[in-house]
Amino acid sequence: MASNPEILARFIDECWNARNKSIGSQLLAPDYEHYMPGVDQPTVGPAAYQQLVDSFIAGFPDIHFDIDDVFGEGERVCLMWTASGTHKGVFSGLPPTDNFVTIHGVAVARIVEGKIKKIVSMFDNASFTNQLNAPPEKAAESWRATARSAG
Secondary structure: OOOHHHHHHHHHHHHHHOOOOOHHHHHEEEEEEEEOOOOOOOEEOHHHHHHHHHHHHHHOOOOEEEEEEEEEEOOEEEEEEEEEEEOOOOEOOEOOOOOEEEEEEEEEEEEEOOEEEEEEEEEOHHHHHHHOOOOHHHHHHHHHHHHHHHO
């Protein structure tokens, strides 16, 4: 059986990089919750999370996540990542800029019996917004709209 850090690393790689739409139903708990900066309510469930992923891929078709480090003990796992991609499509109402963006982040997860129950993602939202040349208030609303459409 895979370790919890291996489960989280596999999920991120297959979901985001391999574009495996079935990995969520395999590795996410039915009541999975995902939290991220600028969004008041969590995204709940594998299908809603996949909608969130799809919205990012629509805006950044070449998005790729590099796993910088992953470690954990028991149910708690921490994954440090770097994501990069080119803003080629509309992303939450923001028109394409053709800007290549890079953001660094951390995902803290709780994994129980091989299923990811919860991920709290933290990343530099201000840097992301600046790289898109978006006004902060527009970017914040874009995040909320993306999360609402996914949830």
